[in-house]
Amino acid sequence: MPSEIRFANVASVLAFAVMALPVRADFRYEIAPIFARHGCAAADCHGGATGRGGFKLSLFATEPRADFEAITRELGARRIDFQHAEDSLLLKKPTKTVKHGGGRVFDKSSHAFQQLKRWIESGAPYESDRLKGASLNELQVSNDKERLTVIANFSKGEDRDVTHLAMFESTAPAVADVDEQGLVTRRGPGKAWLLARFSGMSARTRLNIPFPGKTIGLETGEHPLDRAWAAALQEQNLQPVAAAPPHVFARRLYFDLAGRPPTPDELAAFVAVAPNARAAVTSELLLAREAFVEAFQPHLKSWFVQPSRGRDPSRVGKALGKNEPLSNLVADLFQPGLNLRGDPRDQAEFVGSKLLGISIGCARCHNHPHDRWTQAEHLRFSALFRTREKDGQLALDPFFVPGEGHRPVQPALLPLSNISHKPGTSPDAVLTSFIVDGGHDLFSRNIANRVFEVLIGSALVNAPDDHRMSNPPIHEAVLEVLASHFKNSSYDLRKLVRFIATSKVYALASDPPDAESLAGDPALKYFARREARSLTQPQFERAIRSVIGHDHSRAADRRRGSSMMEADDSSETTSPLADQLAILNNGLIQRGLATKGNEVEAIFIFSASAEQALEELFTLVLTRRPRNEEVQQFLPVATKALSDSQARDDLATALLLSREFGSIR
């Protein structure tokens, strides 16, 4: 490259001036990190798209070659004064000896100043003698008595302490914080990961501060998921709440696996089973039904169907109906012809975030400090989506590469590795096998995390599109158990669902210890308690139909030509307020209750007493009997309702609008 020739020229000129001095600092690993650590290369400073004050560095100083060029070559090389190193702009600005918009960044006694000065005095080389040709292999961080030490391992086998050049961050500052020097302050119970970054690489170490109080003793049980979960809570000394009562559990299981609450008969059947077999027996029953396909289809579509890519979305439902391995759906994504539509980068990013759980998209614009994915990786992985097999070779279709001078890029897998291509294997097949089992477990971890989120209400890796070092799973061992179960069962979704639904984690109660702890309860974060979830609008409508009319599909309504369940304005709503207005006023409940022979009417016709009617109504709507205070409260209305259809409909409407009906607890 021409720029390298220029460097050589500079070096030879400099060599004359500084011949006697040893080369003492390496720009890549000893100077550039200073700009990152002191914020000079941040987005709101010189790292911004246009730099600051005419001086531009790469964002977070991750492109040392360009930064070296900017410092040593631009501005007639006035940023550096070899005669009087201290007079270099590079040192006068950050010490605010001259005007500097960024203020004083460090003073003359600092390590940064001394290091920059030494580097200039030694001729401002790109590489030092010691690290010539070396590259960074690995980064390690360790915590010794609340002091972090960062060791960089270089390709020449050399280990160096780079603590003074690293940047630190805690994933949970409320648990443990870490300052610029790498000193750790414990703040409160919980788990935190402490991260160190150096020269585009990250490392982390975990810190667990147990909850105070008497040491708890948890039974581990037989279920592998429960064993991993109990061990995690035991380590944290965090006592989980008790299991949910049977009617709450039955309702939860039916909503999750069938998309509706259980009928009174189904509840009776559920309770008739021995307590420790209820989850297994019922999930077996529900997983075999068509309703499971309907309930899970929307989730799978959002993971496996890239919007606007002309794929037949019904394929997902068919695959689910036949219980095909989910890996088949991956293969489908790359059916011939589909790949040529749209921007290959969109496809690469969709595959990255939805199938692998990694947000490589950030690197479309810039390298990101929290991500290990670089622009080069993003580009070369994207190129794979424009590759065809031609004469037994992988050939790149013309591929426009922004900012790269239209030069074609070599397609590669993630992390960058060249493809060993067997003739006869299409790039689609290469991609499929890479995604499902490319020497990593990203696919299984991602799907396991998403299914866990669907069933439990929140994910082990929050922001499921974005697994990264600084976004670790809340319980690593739990995610590992789930991922390996999924993989070992050949990516069988039903088996994974049953695995989770039969665990103790799934069965936990959701009642908070007190009203104050809605948001801040650590039991929620660490899965020692379950969170009650409000129904979504479609879930709610389905539940209403099922309760009032025992009819679970709108299509069936249409087939019958019945106007009963045809919601007035059930076209999609787009805000929470519109959702609740629909619930109140779209007429779904009213028309249902006005239909002859609906379930509510039947209760009041066939009940011998108001007490019985009230009990049956509660069981129908809320899957439980009324409590004493509820009987007292509502018996007068129920009595009236035996002979007055208006009172009956008012009471049923109130129950259907209740917070309890509108929530999966």
Place this chain on the structure above:
Amino acid sequence: MNSPSRRQFIGTSMGALSFLPGLLHAAPLLRGSKKKAFILLWLDGGMSHIDTFDGKPEAPPDIRGPLGSIESATEGVFVSEHFPKIGKLMDRCSLIRSITSPEGNHDRGSHYMLTGRRLTPLLSYPSFGSHLHLDGSGDDRVPPYIAIPDAHVYARQGFLPAMHAPFELGSAPGKPGYRVRNLQPPPQMERAMKLLKAMDQLDGPPRSESEAARDAVLQQAGSLSLNPKLRELFDLKKEDAVTQKRYGNGTIGQSCLLARRLIEGGVRTVLVRDKGWDHHTNILSSLTTGFPPKLPAVDTAVSALHHDLESRGMLEDVVVLVASEFGRTPRINPSGGRDHWSRASSALLFGGGIKKGAVVGKTDARGEEPIEQPVSPADLFYTVLSALGADTDRILTTPSRRPIRVLDEEAVPVRGVLTT
């Protein structure tokens, strides 16, 4: 613990709805808040700049097109011959004629104009109205952001929680059968709501944030639909006949009237979306025929809105923006239409904090690109938020907890538009 977006969600929902118990006996609705309100008239599809605000009477016929232009109250500024009323108002508005953007596709262009950010593959950003929702609503008794009849997908909350989404009416005033979707309660709702209250009280406090949020929004929905005074806000029959007529009979006019009424009732942002501005064929008849024709309808609606706000003493408390995703090709195409043109477009602004009679920027003789003071959609976004007194330094958090600024890094307020 929980993600910030979620805390923000609950914080916003609970804070905004603390008023609810007294709502059924609400005081007369009058805009009492100090925060300025915003009306955006969004001409969806791409308004031809040459045929509206950037007339080129001296350009050759294939550029100036079949529609004439007239000089406005500001010397040298030519507007459509169908904008006589707006033309007269020009000395009381700010006109920007040098908006320029690289986004010539409807979705991406709209995203840039409505959010001040270019669309990225990972994120869509919050729009004007959602920012203002976050910034603080005008009046807690009504939805803070309303879209008539609906919102462009990029006029919504972007990556913010759904709480910040616009309330879309689902129906346009001025059309027969105008009726806000699901606003009218069924007869038994009032009785059922009483029983519901007893039911939920026996249930105790909500079990989770999502239950608490649902409670709050259900209650807001109940109040909105059960309180006749609040429902009347959406009812244009409550306006006198003269006012109704002044705005014009069509949906643009009646929607602008509704926007004024909603703002008066305490709504902070109203988006009026008028579709059908993508005039690839026969621009002459597309703009000047129909029921009512588009250009005269905009002329009538915008001038009535200005007049109405001024005569009610509201002009200083409201910012009005007329804009669309891009301009249209200066040269008339073989089908007599104009195609997408993002290198130049215009926007009209008036109201509180906006200079009167300012004309910013200029396009070349053929209306192809700015030759003076180019303005990016991000700059316009910055300017409008500033005029509204919104917090432009806020850092937002994406669902994956990445910090994002409200404004594009390179945005600057448009010089010469703001009074301060």
